[in-house]
Each structure stands twice: as C-alpha cells, then as structure tokens.
Amino acid sequence: MQAQAKICQTVPYLGVGNMLRLLAHQGLEPTIRGMAAYIEEDFRRWPLFDKCPRVASHSAEGVIELMPTSDGTLYGFKYVNGHPKNTHDGLQTVTAFGLLSDVATGYPRFLSEMTITTAIRTAATSALAAKYLARPDAQVMAMIGLGAQSEFQALAFRALCGIDRLRVHDIAPAATAKFIANMADQGLTITACASAAEAVLGADIITTVTADKLNATVLNDNMVGAGVHINAVGGDCPGKTELQADILHRAAVFVEFPEQTRIEGEIQQMAPDFPVTELWRVIAGELPGRTSRDQITLFDSVGFATEDLSALRYLRDVVQGTPFVEDIDLVAAPTDPRNLYGLIRAAAPAPLMETL
Amino acid sequence: MQAQAKICQTVPYLGVGNMLRLLAHQGLEPTIRGMAAYIEEDFRRWPLFDKCPRVASHSAEGVIELMPTSDGTLYGFKYVNGHPKNTHDGLQTVTAFGLLSDVATGYPRFLSEMTITTAIRTAATSALAAKYLARPDAQVMAMIGLGAQSEFQALAFRALCGIDRLRVHDIAPAATAKFIANMADQGLTITACASAAEAVLGADIITTVTADKLNATVLNDNMVGAGVHINAVGGDCPGKTELQADILHRAAVFVEFPEQTRIEGEIQQMAPDFPVTELWRVIAGELPGRTSRDQITLFDSVGFATEDLSALRYLRDVVQGTPFVEDIDLVAAPTDPRNLYGLIRAAAPAPLMETL
Structure with missing residues (x-):
C-alpha cells in the first residue's frame, strides 16, 4: 500500500491472507475460544448495545445485508450476503467483511475480512x-x-x-x-x-x-x-x-x-x-x-450484529502489533480539517506518477 | 498486499493516495464532470433503484450512517459519519468510504475512499x-x-x-x-x-x-x-x-x-x-x-445513496486497468465453496510466517 502519513489516517486491515496466517500461527480452536470469550463478555453487557434488525436488500438471487450495532464507544457493522445458488457457480453462499469505528469521532479503526470470521463467530456462539x-x-x-x-x-x-x-x-x-x-x-x-x-x-x-x-x-x-x-x-x-x-x-x-x-x-x-x-x-x-x-x-x-462486533474487537486486539495486520489509506486526513481541497491542491503523492 | 490468488477473490481498492493521484492526473473539474454524468444517468433511471432513508446511529457527539441502495444489478453502500465537533480536535467532520457489489452473487467488486469522493459528488449534484x-x-x-x-x-x-x-x-x-x-x-x-x-x-x-x-x-x-x-x-x-x-x-x-x-x-x-x-x-x-x-x-x-452509487460506478470505471487501483484480499474464496475450512487446513500462505 502507498499510505501517506500526511494525507490519510491509515486503518488497520486484516485481509484473508493474514487471517489464514493468524489461524496457522495460533490455531483455530484457541481462536474460537478467544472469540467466544469476547462474545460472552458482550452478551453480559447486552443492554448497552444499540440494536436493530439487519438492513436487508433482497433480490431474486439472494440477499445483501448490513448489520450495524454500537456499544456506545465502538460502532461496528458487517456486510454479508446470502446467495444459496452461488455454489452452483463455484462461489460461496456467504461472503462478509466488517469494520469497527469510534463512536466519539466516527473515524474507522479496523477493517477485516469476515467470511472466515463469520464461520468462527457463528460456531463460537x-x-x-x-x-x-x-x-x-x-x-x-x-x-x-x-x-x-x-x-x-x-x-x-x-x-x-x-x-x-x-x-x-x-x-x-x-x-x-x-x-x-x-x-x-x-x-x-x-x-x-x-x-x-x-x-x-x-x-x-x-x-x-x-x-x-x-x-x-x-x-x-x-x-x-x-x-x-x-x-x-x-x-x-x-x-x-x-x-x-x-x-x-x-x-x-x-x-x-x-x-x-x-x-x-x-x-x-x-x-x-x-x-x-x-x-x-x-x-x-x-x-x-x-x-x-x-x-x-x-x-x-x-x-x-453484536456477535460480529465482538469478533471484530477480538481480532483487532489479537492482531495489534503483530505482522498479521496491514495499514490501508482508507481515510483522507488533511492537516487542516477545514481544508480538504488542500490535499488535492498539494503536489500529488509521488509514487506511481512516474509510471504514467 | 499479500493477496493469494488461490485463497481469495481480490477486490479493486481505491485508497486516498490513489484518489489524489487520479485527481492530479486527470484534474478535478474533469472528474466532477465525469461523476456528474453518472449521477445524471442514475437520476434518469431513478425508479429502478431500491431506496430507503439512511440507517443512522446517533450519539451525543455525532452520527454514523450507512447508506445502501441498489439498481437491481449493482448494490452499493457508503459508510459516513458526521461529527461537527471533530474539527476542534483537528479531525474532519465527515469521513466516508464505500463499496460496490454484484446483486447476483453478493460478491464485493470495488472498495473506495469516499471522504474526498463525497465532497466531489455533493458538488457535482x-x-x-x-x-x-x-x-x-x-x-x-x-x-x-x-x-x-x-x-x-x-x-x-x-x-x-x-x-x-x-x-x-x-x-x-x-x-x-x-x-x-x-x-x-x-x-x-x-x-x-x-x-x-x-x-x-x-x-x-x-x-x-x-x-x-x-x-x-x-x-x-x-x-x-x-x-x-x-x-x-x-x-x-x-x-x-x-x-x-x-x-x-x-x-x-x-x-x-x-x-x-x-x-x-x-x-x-x-x-x-x-x-x-x-x-x-x-x-x-x-x-x-x-x-x-x-x-x-x-x-x-x-x-x-444513489449519488454515492453513481460516484462509485464512475470511479470503478475510471480506475479500471490503471495504476490508480490496488487489489486487496477482502473475500475468502476456497476452491470448493463448500469447503471453507479447507483454506485453513491447507498450508498457511508462505509470506510472513518466516518472520515469526
């Protein structure tokens, strides 16, 4: 990634490759136990959560859903689809990814694959x-x-x-x-x-x-x-x-x-x-x-949705400071927040320009 | 990124760095005109869209929203926050990112920063x-x-x-x-x-x-x-x-x-x-x-939300095949979709493991 410290707020990203490396490193069962502990903790503080049914977009082929929730400090959501006929085309029925952000600022703090994670959190629950x-x-x-x-x-x-x-x-x-x-x-x-x-x-x-x-x-x-x-x-x-x-x-x-x-x-x-x-x-x-x-x-x-927020919290905590997480340049961050245009006016970041 | 062809479906990703490079390359006004043409096209086919008010999570400090829509072929959503007091801490009031996916399969197809993009699409509209x-x-x-x-x-x-x-x-x-x-x-x-x-x-x-x-x-x-x-x-x-x-x-x-x-x-x-x-x-x-x-x-x-889907469509089309887009390993893709566990059972992807 070509994240630029001066132009963006990087977001820790756990992709599929790193998720598999994490599981190979610490094992699936310890991961299930660790995630289950976070899910259990969040069930204990259930009344804190902002809860709503998932937001679904249905089509003839399946459904695409957004599952948001918040505990008042962290906001999280999962994107997940359900397409039963996908397997006929060699595709998965369910794919997913999710994000954690700070309620106080709205800034994204962690982005993760959740296809594998959903299978783990469902089994853990x-x-x-x-x-x-x-x-x-x-x-x-x-x-x-x-x-x-x-x-x-x-x-x-x-x-x-x-x-x-x-x-x-x-x-x-x-x-x-x-x-x-x-x-x-x-x-x-x-x-x-x-x-x-x-x-x-x-x-x-x-x-x-x-x-x-x-x-x-x-x-x-x-x-x-x-x-x-x-x-x-x-x-x-x-x-x-x-x-x-x-x-x-x-x-x-x-x-x-x-x-x-x-x-x-x-x-x-x-x-x-x-x-x-x-x-x-x-x-x-x-x-x-x-x-x-x-x-x-x-x-x-x-x-x-709370189980997904628990799963994201667990993964964020587990990968922090390890080689199993990357930074991606998801959030623009001008030095002066009132001067977003200043990012564009400034010289464009150097990498890549030479290749054009 | 360490995307692995055999384990994941990569998703084209337009980060902040590449967005700025794209704007430096083609200019802001041509980008506004190009995006406006997509927005205009989508206003013309307005009845096709699946529309709902944004899904908001309010807090004392601000709001975090998800804005989904679909034209029956493409599904899109934007994550966006609004925190007026953020500027007091040197942070932006609004940050955003968004995703396009296929309605037919539910698979993600394009992930993009939308902090800069939201400013462009709002002005274009x-x-x-x-x-x-x-x-x-x-x-x-x-x-x-x-x-x-x-x-x-x-x-x-x-x-x-x-x-x-x-x-x-x-x-x-x-x-x-x-x-x-x-x-x-x-x-x-x-x-x-x-x-x-x-x-x-x-x-x-x-x-x-x-x-x-x-x-x-x-x-x-x-x-x-x-x-x-x-x-x-x-x-x-x-x-x-x-x-x-x-x-x-x-x-x-x-x-x-x-x-x-x-x-x-x-x-x-x-x-x-x-x-x-x-x-x-x-x-x-x-x-x-x-x-x-x-x-x-x-x-x-x-x-x-339709304007964001238009903006994402425009950016997806404009960056396709250019150096202004990266692939990220957001979606797990086992060879046999019924064998997600097989991804974990297989040897973990080689990179990084040596460093542990």
Missing part, C-alpha cells in the same frame, strides 16, 4: 450457548449438514464443551467425505450415518446446519428425545427452516434478538407471541438456562 | 441541479460558508454551469483566506464580502454551505430576490438548517428523496405535506424545472 444450555455431561453431538460451517461447529463444540464424539449426516456423500477428511487429524471420534434419524441416536446435542433455502424438515419431532440440546443453525432467514414445528412446542427456546429471530429463525413458523428466552439473560445470570435433565433446550441461532 | 433549475444566463454565484466543501462547489459550478464570478462570505476570516488562496490559480473572479447580505447582492445563484449544527438563519427572506436559484447544501441533518422558512414558501423546492429530505433538509422546518418536486423527475423530463425568469428555485440538498 453456538458452542457458547450449548455451554449454558446443554446437559453438563453431554458427550455426543449429532450434526446434520456437512457444508462450509460444519468443521467450525465441530471444533467449537470440542473447544468449549469438550464434545469429542460426533455422529454426522449429509444428503450428499461428497460432503460427508470432505468433512471426514478435514477432521481426520483432529482426534475426534466420528461416525458417518446414513440418515439424520440414525445420526441423532444417542446424541446429547443435535446441530442442524443445512444450506438449502426452503422450509425443510431436517429434524422430525419423533427424532428428538428428552434432555437433548438442539443447536439450530441453518434456519436463519425468511423461508428457511429445518425443524418440525412440534419440536418447538416441546422445547425451551433461546434466541439472540427476538425481533430478528421471529423473522429469520425457526420461530418464524410460530405465532408472534411464541415464548422465547433471550440468551443474554441466561449468560448474564438473570434467568435460568436448562432447568432439568429431561428438558429439551433449543438455541434458535440466526447470528446477530 | 449541486451543479447538476443548478443546470436544470438556475436561469441559463446565470453568471454570478454567492457562496455563504467557506469550509471543506466550498472549493468543490465553486469548481463544480464552473465545470457544469460556467459560473466564473463568485461573491463569498464566511464568519471566519481564516476560512475566507483559505478559500481565496486555494482558488488563486483557477481564473475565477472572487469578491470577498463582509456579510452574507453583501455577498448575495447581484447573485444569480446562492449556495449556502455552512457547517455548524444548529437551526441557523444564514439566509433571510429579504436577501433573496426574484429569479435566484438557491443551492442549500448545509441544511442536511435533523436540527441543522440555514434558511428562514419564509424563503421556502416563496420558492419552488426540489429535493432528492422526499422521505429523507423531510427529516434532514431545510424542509424539516415545514409541514409534512409541504409541496416539493423530486429532482429526478425534472432530469428525466417528466416535470418542468424553472418555469419563469422570476421564479425562485431551491435545491434542498441532503445527499442520497
């Missing part, structure tokens, strides 16, 4: 919720759907909940093969199952994380036994659900931000007054999580 | 409106307020309307001195005036572009004669206006997006049904602009 909601002696997790999110979910549940036995299923054998190959050196005991019904047998936790955008029934009511914790990740936008509604009636349902989850989550199937508990109240100790061994608990996860 | 609304024989412009936007306004009115005589006033003599110094080599005839009342004498166009956030009266009704076009730029957020309401009653008022202007513009002083004309309808030929020589026309400018 799932496992964090399970830490509060699943039975403490849970050992076996069933996972239905082995797409782009699945490995992150598996490693997050080991990192935060100690789950090391997995029963997995995907309708696509290639997805199962990919998951098993990716997890081969992780020391997990993985059982590939021919059906979702087989996968959930004996599972203490059931994670549903399928990708198709439709009202599917990945999990039937008769597949869910007493005492299970359900981590419902894939039902996350209007018209996309994974669970039979009967399960929701039997379960204690926990959500991030009810106003958003009623639009996007599994509970879009339910009446507007369907009772839910805000996860932050459990984490903050205001309300109980699981109240008995036999209770069915359900985290209806859709992903909320 | 002002002059474009005047081209349709001011008397064709207008020769003299009064400008009240000589802050960061003033030079851009002056040059835009010359570039688009041929205005080369300016009568200027600012309550701060230093601002006037700065403006005159910046414009010294531009061939404009500039008269510094001791008051706003003096500045408007004989002016065909009056531009108000003051910075303080309050309901001020920069322009009194008795200062505005028949046939004048008023370019009201500074009244652009709730609680910030510049014109005495009586002027609005006498004038034909033109706005960008009424839903937003009624909140932010001069017409925040008026009843919710105060009659206004959408500027795009004049540009598209649906409605007349000025209907007589004696009419007072008023462009109540607040800045709208």
Whole structure:
C-alpha cells in the first residue's frame, strides 16, 4: 500500500491472507475460544448495545445485508450476503467483511475480512450457548449438514464443551467425505450415518446446519428425545427452516434478538407471541438456562450484529502489533480539517506518477 | 498486499493516495464532470433503484450512517459519519468510504475512499441541479460558508454551469483566506464580502454551505430576490438548517428523496405535506424545472445513496486497468465453496510466517 502519513489516517486491515496466517500461527480452536470469550463478555453487557434488525436488500438471487450495532464507544457493522445458488457457480453462499469505528469521532479503526470470521463467530456462539444450555455431561453431538460451517461447529463444540464424539449426516456423500477428511487429524471420534434419524441416536446435542433455502424438515419431532440440546443453525432467514414445528412446542427456546429471530429463525413458523428466552439473560445470570435433565433446550441461532462486533474487537486486539495486520489509506486526513481541497491542491503523492 | 490468488477473490481498492493521484492526473473539474454524468444517468433511471432513508446511529457527539441502495444489478453502500465537533480536535467532520457489489452473487467488486469522493459528488449534484433549475444566463454565484466543501462547489459550478464570478462570505476570516488562496490559480473572479447580505447582492445563484449544527438563519427572506436559484447544501441533518422558512414558501423546492429530505433538509422546518418536486423527475423530463425568469428555485440538498452509487460506478470505471487501483484480499474464496475450512487446513500462505 502507498499510505501517506500526511494525507490519510491509515486503518488497520486484516485481509484473508493474514487471517489464514493468524489461524496457522495460533490455531483455530484457541481462536474460537478467544472469540467466544469476547462474545460472552458482550452478551453480559447486552443492554448497552444499540440494536436493530439487519438492513436487508433482497433480490431474486439472494440477499445483501448490513448489520450495524454500537456499544456506545465502538460502532461496528458487517456486510454479508446470502446467495444459496452461488455454489452452483463455484462461489460461496456467504461472503462478509466488517469494520469497527469510534463512536466519539466516527473515524474507522479496523477493517477485516469476515467470511472466515463469520464461520468462527457463528460456531463460537453456538458452542457458547450449548455451554449454558446443554446437559453438563453431554458427550455426543449429532450434526446434520456437512457444508462450509460444519468443521467450525465441530471444533467449537470440542473447544468449549469438550464434545469429542460426533455422529454426522449429509444428503450428499461428497460432503460427508470432505468433512471426514478435514477432521481426520483432529482426534475426534466420528461416525458417518446414513440418515439424520440414525445420526441423532444417542446424541446429547443435535446441530442442524443445512444450506438449502426452503422450509425443510431436517429434524422430525419423533427424532428428538428428552434432555437433548438442539443447536439450530441453518434456519436463519425468511423461508428457511429445518425443524418440525412440534419440536418447538416441546422445547425451551433461546434466541439472540427476538425481533430478528421471529423473522429469520425457526420461530418464524410460530405465532408472534411464541415464548422465547433471550440468551443474554441466561449468560448474564438473570434467568435460568436448562432447568432439568429431561428438558429439551433449543438455541434458535440466526447470528446477530453484536456477535460480529465482538469478533471484530477480538481480532483487532489479537492482531495489534503483530505482522498479521496491514495499514490501508482508507481515510483522507488533511492537516487542516477545514481544508480538504488542500490535499488535492498539494503536489500529488509521488509514487506511481512516474509510471504514467 | 499479500493477496493469494488461490485463497481469495481480490477486490479493486481505491485508497486516498490513489484518489489524489487520479485527481492530479486527470484534474478535478474533469472528474466532477465525469461523476456528474453518472449521477445524471442514475437520476434518469431513478425508479429502478431500491431506496430507503439512511440507517443512522446517533450519539451525543455525532452520527454514523450507512447508506445502501441498489439498481437491481449493482448494490452499493457508503459508510459516513458526521461529527461537527471533530474539527476542534483537528479531525474532519465527515469521513466516508464505500463499496460496490454484484446483486447476483453478493460478491464485493470495488472498495473506495469516499471522504474526498463525497465532497466531489455533493458538488457535482449541486451543479447538476443548478443546470436544470438556475436561469441559463446565470453568471454570478454567492457562496455563504467557506469550509471543506466550498472549493468543490465553486469548481463544480464552473465545470457544469460556467459560473466564473463568485461573491463569498464566511464568519471566519481564516476560512475566507483559505478559500481565496486555494482558488488563486483557477481564473475565477472572487469578491470577498463582509456579510452574507453583501455577498448575495447581484447573485444569480446562492449556495449556502455552512457547517455548524444548529437551526441557523444564514439566509433571510429579504436577501433573496426574484429569479435566484438557491443551492442549500448545509441544511442536511435533523436540527441543522440555514434558511428562514419564509424563503421556502416563496420558492419552488426540489429535493432528492422526499422521505429523507423531510427529516434532514431545510424542509424539516415545514409541514409534512409541504409541496416539493423530486429532482429526478425534472432530469428525466417528466416535470418542468424553472418555469419563469422570476421564479425562485431551491435545491434542498441532503445527499442520497444513489449519488454515492453513481460516484462509485464512475470511479470503478475510471480506475479500471490503471495504476490508480490496488487489489486487496477482502473475500475468502476456497476452491470448493463448500469447503471453507479447507483454506485453513491447507498450508498457511508462505509470506510472513518466516518472520515469526
């Protein structure tokens, strides 16, 4: 980059290359644990946040969303898309990036890739919720759907909940093969199952994380036994659900931000007054999580802006002062703020001009 | 940058340094004209755009806003802050950056600084409106307020309307001195005036572009004669206006997006049904602009998301294939989109690792 100290305020930038270097350096599971700690901290101070449902621009092919929030000191937002058909063209369903800025000045302070980060923060949030909601002696997790999110979910549940036995299923054998190959050196005991019904047998936790955008029934009511914790990740936008509604009636349902989850989550199937508990109240100790061994608990996860701000805070802090961050010249900074034109009037920065 | 072809989709990035190089290379006025042509084109196809008021996060110190829009093919948004007290700390009131992405895939396609760009697009929009609304024989412009936007306004009115005589006033003599110094080599005839009342004498166009956030009266009704076009730029957020309401009653008022202007513009002083004309309808030929020589026309400018998308489109097209753009590794792109984890599992990109 050709950032010029006199003309701009540089912004620390964590790109994809450096994100991968950071993960190679410190490991994915420690990263998940570190990010989960920031997410947990921010759930505890939930009332501080300026919260609104995401700002969505829908098209026939998908959705592009902006997810802003602020804790009064830091402002953050994420740009994220959701285009289910992208995979047919070799593209990802979800890409994302995000920014932190100072509320007091409005100046950008950190820009980061968030495609990889979103997968990590989603898995970290799932496992964090399970830490509060699943039975403490849970050992076996069933996972239905082995797409782009699945490995992150598996490693997050080991990192935060100690789950090391997995029963997995995907309708696509290639997805199962990919998951098993990716997890081969992780020391997990993985059982590939021919059906979702087989996968959930004996599972203490059931994670549903399928990708198709439709009202599917990945999990039937008769597949869910007493005492299970359900981590419902894939039902996350209007018209996309994974669970039979009967399960929701039997379960204690926990959500991030009810106003958003009623639009996007599994509970879009339910009446507007369907009772839910805000996860932050459990984490903050205001309300109980699981109240008995036999209770069915359900985290209806859709992903909320505060989790992205937590993830950005974590990454900003972790990369500060390391070689894993670059400076980019995103913000013009004239010596006299009233003289923006002075930047243009001054001699143009030297590099590059010679090449023209 | 250490962008890796195999792991990411690079995004063209126009930083502050390259923006200044581009302006030094092609000149500010040609840039204003080029950007105005894109803005004009997008006003003509206004009904295509997905429009909403900006998404604002207010604090005691200022506001941080996201301004998204889409024409069905391209999605764009701008991040912009407004912190009037920033200048006391040597910081700018407004900083901004923006992004274009493909509606069809959601993938980011262009990232740009927009602090300088916002000043250019605001001035280009002002002059474009005047081209349709001011008397064709207008020769003299009064400008009240000589802050960061003033030079851009002056040059835009010359570039688009041929205005080369300016009568200027600012309550701060230093601002006037700065403006005159910046414009010294531009061939404009500039008269510094001791008051706003003096500045408007004989002016065909009056531009108000003051910075303080309050309901001020920069322009009194008795200062505005028949046939004048008023370019009201500074009244652009709730609680910030510049014109005495009586002027609005006498004038034909033109706005960008009424839903937003009624909140932010001069017409925040008026009843919710105060009659206004959408500027795009004049540009598209649906409605007349000025209907007589004696009419007072008023462009109540607040800045709208479509203008930022136009500006980003222009910059993307202009820098493509030039040395004025860099690639940054903003978007992770695994070979198999279902195997995001594969990026992490693969050997980390080589650069930097040796330095740890």
